[in-house]
Amino acid sequence: MINSPTLIGRVSKIVFLGLCLIVTVFPLYWIVVTSLKEPGAIYSLPLDYWPKQLSLDNYIGLFTKSDFGQYMLNSLVVALVASSVATLISLLSAYVLARFQFSGRGAVLGAFLITQMIPGFIALGPLYLMMTDFGLVDSKTGLILIYIAICIPFCTIMLRGFFENVPDALEEAAMIDGCSRLSALFRVIVPVMLPGIAASFVFNFVNCWNELFLSVTLMNSDSNKTIPTALAGFISSFNIDWGSMSAAAVLTVVPTLVIFAFASKFIVQGLTAGSVKG
Amino acid sequence: MTLDVKQAAPPPSGRKAALSEPGRGSSSKRRFNGRTALTLLAFLAPAAVFVGIFTYYPMTAGSQMAFRNWNLNDLSDTSWVGFGNFRSLFDAPEFGTIVRNTVVWVVGSLVPQVVIGFAVALFLKRRFRMRGAYQAMIFFPWAVSGFLIGMLFRWMFNAEFGVVNDLLMKAGLISSPIPWLSDPGFAMTAIIIANIWYGVTFFAIMILAALQSVSDEMYEAAALDGAGKVRTFFSITLPSISTTLALTILLRVIWIFNFPDIIFAMTGGGPADQTHIITTYMIKITQEGDYGKASALGLIVMVTLMLFAAFYLMAVRFRKADR
Numbered sequence: 001m002i003n004s005p006t007l008i009g010r011v012s013k014i015v016f017l018g019l020c021l022i023v024t025v026f027p028l029y030w031i032v033v034t035s036l037k038e039p040g041a042i043y044s045l046p047l048d049y050w051p052k053q054l055s056l057d058n059y060i061g062l063f064t065k066s067d068f069g070q071y072m073l074n075s076l077v078v079a080l081v082a083s084s085v086a087t088l089i090s091l092l093s094a095y096v097l098a099r100f101q102f103s104g105r106g107a108v109l110g111a112f113l114i115t116q117m118i119p120g121f122i123a124l125g126p127l128y129l130m131m132t133d134f135g136l137v138d139s140k141t142g143l144i145l146i147y148i149a150i151c152i153p154f155c156t157i158m159l160r161g162f163f164e165n166v167p168d169a170l171e172e173a174a175m176i177d178g179c180s181r182l183s184a185l186f187r188v189i190v191p192v193m194l195p196g197i198a199a200s201f202v203f204n205f206v207n208c209w210n211e212l213f214l215s216v217t218l219m220n221s222d223s224n225k226t227i228p229t230a231l232a233g234f235i236s237s238f239n240i241d242w243g244s245m246s247a248a249a250v251l252t253v254v255p256t257l258v259i260f261a262f263a264s265k266f267i268v269q270g271l272t273a274g275s276v277k278g
Numbered sequence: 279m280t281l282d283v284k285q286a287a288p289p290p291s292g293r294k295a296a297l298s299e300p301g302r303g304s305s306s307k308r309r310f311n312g313r314t315a316l317t318l319l320a321f322l323a324p325a326a327v328f329v330g331i332f333t334y335y336p337m338t339a340g341s342q343m344a345f346r347n348w349n350l351n352d353l354s355d356t357s358w359v360g361f362g363n364f365r366s367l368f369d370a371p372e373f374g375t376i377v378r379n380t381v382v383w384v385v386g387s388l389v390p391q392v393v394i395g396f397a398v399a400l401f402l403k404r405r406f407r408m409r410g411a412y413q414a415m416i417f418f419p420w421a422v423s424g425f426l427i428g429m430l431f432r433w434m435f436n437a438e439f440g441v442v443n444d445l446l447m448k449a450g451l452i453s454s455p456i457p458w459l460s461d462p463g464f465a466m467t468a469i470i471i472a473n474i475w476y477g478v479t480f481f482a483i484m485i486l487a488a489l490q491s492v493s494d495e496m497y498e499a500a501a502l503d504g505a506g507k508v509r510t511f512f513s514i515t516l517p518s519i520s521t522t523l524a525l526t527i528l529l530r531v532i533w534i535f536n537f538p539d540i541i542f543a544m545t546g547g548g549p550a551d552q553t554h555i556i557t558t559y560m561i562k563i564t565q566e567g568d569y570g571k572a573s574a575l576g577l578i579v580m581v582t583l584m585l586f587a588a589f590y591l592m593a594v595r596f597r598k599a600d601r
Contacts, residue, residue, distance in 0.1 A: 013401045017412065020398055023475065024416050027430045030441055034433065047444045093325035096318045108322070110591075115333050117532050117583040121560050122576030125350075125569045126339035127332070149332030152325050181317050210423030212539065213561075228425060235429070235543065242433055249426055256421040264417045265410070268483050 028253070035059070035246035042243050058247035067222045068230060068248065074140065075209055075226040082144045083204035086151035087159075087197060094156045095185055098163035112153035120213060128217060138220045146214055151204040158203065162196030162269075163189075199266035206256045227252050344574040350567035363574035372551050372559075380555040382466060383541075384534050387473040392527065394474070395481025402482065403489050413483070419476045428543025431472035435459055435544070462552035465545050469553055472540050477530065484526045488519035521593060528590040532583050 034042055038055040041048065062068045097109060127146065128137070136142030166189055174184040190197065212228040219225045231252065234245045260267070347359050367373060398416070402409060419427065434441050435458040443455040458468045492515065500510045538557035541547065547554035547562055554562065556579055563572040 016397065017401050020394070020478070021412065021415060024418055024479075027427075027434060027475070028418060030434060031430055043439055045439070047439065047441060089324040089328065092321040096321045100314075100318060102315075102318070108326075111334075112329070113587065114584070115329065117536065117580060117587060118333075118337055119536050119538075119557050119560060119576050119579045121557070121564050122340040122573055122580070123333065123336035124340075124564060125343065125573075126336040130336060130339075145328075146332050149328040152329055153333075156325060181314070206421060210426070212423065212425045228423065231425060231429065235546075240432075242439075245429060246433070249429060252426060253422055257418065260417055260421040261414055264414045267417075267420075268413070268487070 028257075031246045031249050031253075034242060035250050037243070039243040042246075058243040059251075062244050062247050062251075066230065066244075067225075068227075068251070070223060071225050071227050071230045072251065074224060075228075078140055078143050078147065078226060079205050079208035082147035082208045083151060083201055085144075086148045086155055086204050087201045089148070090152050090155035090159050090200065091185075091190070091197065093152070094159035094163055095189075097156065098160045099168065109157075112156055115153045124213070124217060127214075131218060137218055138224055140224055143215060143218055143224075143226070146218075147208045147211065150211070150214075151207060155200050155204055158200050159193075159196065162193050162200075165196075166192050195266040196269065199263050199269065202259050202263040203267060205259065209252075209256060340569075340573050341577060342573075343569050344577050346570050348568075348570035348573075350569060359570070363570045364578075367571060367574055367578075372554070375551065376554050376556055376559050379466070379553065380535065383470065383473070383555045384531055386466075386470045387477060387534050388527065388530060390474045391477040391481050391530070392523075394478045396485050398478065398482035399485035399489055402486050416479050416482065419479055422476075424476070424537060424539025425543045427472055427476055428469075428540040431468065431475075431540070432459065432544045435468045459545055460549050462549055465549060465553045469541050469544050472544060473534065473537075476540070477534070480530065481526065484522065485519065488522035489515070492518040524593050525590065528586055528593065532586055532590075535583060535586075536579065 033049065033051060035058050036054050036056070037048070037051045037058075038053055039057055039061070041052065041055075093108075097105060131137045131142050131146075134142065136145070170192065171179075171181075171184040171188050174188040175181065179187060210228060211226075212232060215226045216229050216232050219229055227248070231245070231248055234240055234248070344363055345358055345360060346356050347362070348356050402413065422430070435443075437443065437455050437457045437460065440455075440458070442458065443452070446452045447455070456464055458464045496514050496518065497510065500514050505513065535555075536557060538555065538561055541553055541555060541558045542561060545553045547558045551559075556575060560572050560575045560579075563575065
């Protein structure tokens with residue numbers, strides 16, 4: 001804006017943005033504080049806004065009383081494989097949808113968009129029966145396959161937005177030089193689009209890392225469960241063990257938080273370039 | 279021209295031959311197109327296969343259950359019942375409450391998200407030190423799963439040991455703790471607050487991007503004409519970003535409508551079904567084993583949201599026509 005900032009304007013800006021930041025970050029602060037209290041101190045009044053006695057008991061309990069380490073490893077494997085494969089597949093489909101006009105293009109995009117409107121629960125029953133037929137219930141492979149399918153539509157839409165920022169001339173030049181379409185894509189375009197691809201990958205990773213309902217439905221054994229099923233376990237019992245819960249929550253959020261901190265700039269670009277253009 | 283036709287009709291094995299002699303591609307445009315088409319098809323195939331098998335097949339199979347008697351507790355009779363499942367849904371005494379809750383949930387979450395998000399975006403528009411860091415920090419809610427957000431707020435809204443009651447009492451706003459999650463009226467407020475917390479960032483970022491695409495010349499012209507801040511906002515800022523705003527809102531409506539996670543974790547639809555929205559109610563019915571009724575509900579959601587999608591796509595067309 002052209003108007004020079006007044007003092008009132010500047011103060012209200014700082015107050016408003018500061019307030020928003022505090023409200024945004026406070027839940028994270030609170031769960032960290034809760035997780036670091038002694039298990040007994042969590043349920044004592046008046047509330048302490050910083051632990052009187054710092055304690056790692058909640059974390060130690062999590063790893064000794066449950067298989068949380070195993071769950072974390074499972075989540076890491078499932079999310080890493082599924083999001084890598086989904087990003088690769090989406091890269092190919094996004095390329096086609098961004099670069100070529102063909103009949104049925106709108107239909108393909110529409111089919112991808114519709115998947116975003118379906119409540120997952122409508123497919124849950126048949127999906128479970130199908131996975132039983134495939135022998136893929138309680139199997140990481142099964143979960144990975146489903147997660148790939150879940151990630152593809154939005155990832156394609158997001159990557160398509162990034163493709164539109166890369167000039168056609170780039171790959172045309174490469175193809176005139178004798179590159180095949182596939183190698184032009186990977187040798188010339190992918191390096192330019194790397195930030196966008198990284199953002200899409202992160203987005204997929206976080207979605208897989210956090211997915212709850214399918215994992216709860218399909219995974220039964222401790223050696224295959226992912227973190228969200230463990231979290232859901234805390235809620236099904238009559239009393240919620242808030243100490244373990246908060247420790248588990250911190251361990252779940254921190255990895256995604258770190259990745260997001262690095263990738264947020266590109267994710268912003270991806271969301272604004274990809275999903276709104278339609 | 280005749281040459282083209284000849285080359286355009288290779289035998290079925292011609293695909294391999296064509297691939298092995300790429301040097302001739304430029305002289306025969308039509309065959310080149312055919313070859314490209316095959317490549318494109320191959321590029322699209324993996325995505326189509328995955329989405330087809332793991333999304334569309336179960337979705338279709340699930341949809342036909344909506345018209346059948348399909349209860350996991352008794353699978354001896356899975357006959358077709360027409361719209362019977364829909365009728366028994368509409369006849370259920372709680373259905374009205376659930377529809378009303380869904381509307382309250384969507385509108386009550388959406389409006390504050392838009393207003394606060396808009397304000398944040400306006401304040402972030404002018405570059406300042408640490409703006410990038412600030413943007414990264416308000417991104418935090420996005421790293422958290424819906425279920426976990428529900429759990430965080432469930433703990434903060436805990437009646438006895440919750441930090442929300444503690445802060446409100448310290449501020450002198452209330453004199454005794456509020457039973458947030460066990461009182462229907464307060465429970466709805468609490469889940470909506472959690473959802474607002476989650477969604478503000480999305481709007482802030484989308485609106486900020488739209489604001490940054492408005493050219494400075496428009497503002498300069500408005501300033502020359504002597505327009506004040508309020509006038510400028512309503513006659514320049516708002517119209518310039520209205521299409522983006524409309525699209526973002528529609529997209530968001532779909533997501534909020536379809537987002538049971540927070541409620542599932544915070545109240546599970548309780549107390550006494552008072553915070554159920556359509557999708558959490560669907561979870562409840564699924565867990566009870568009545569897949570027929572759950573699928574019917576799913577179809578209702580899908581049709582409702584596709585109406586929104588129609589608006590969404592129409593809005594995109596309008597936007598493109600504007601350019």
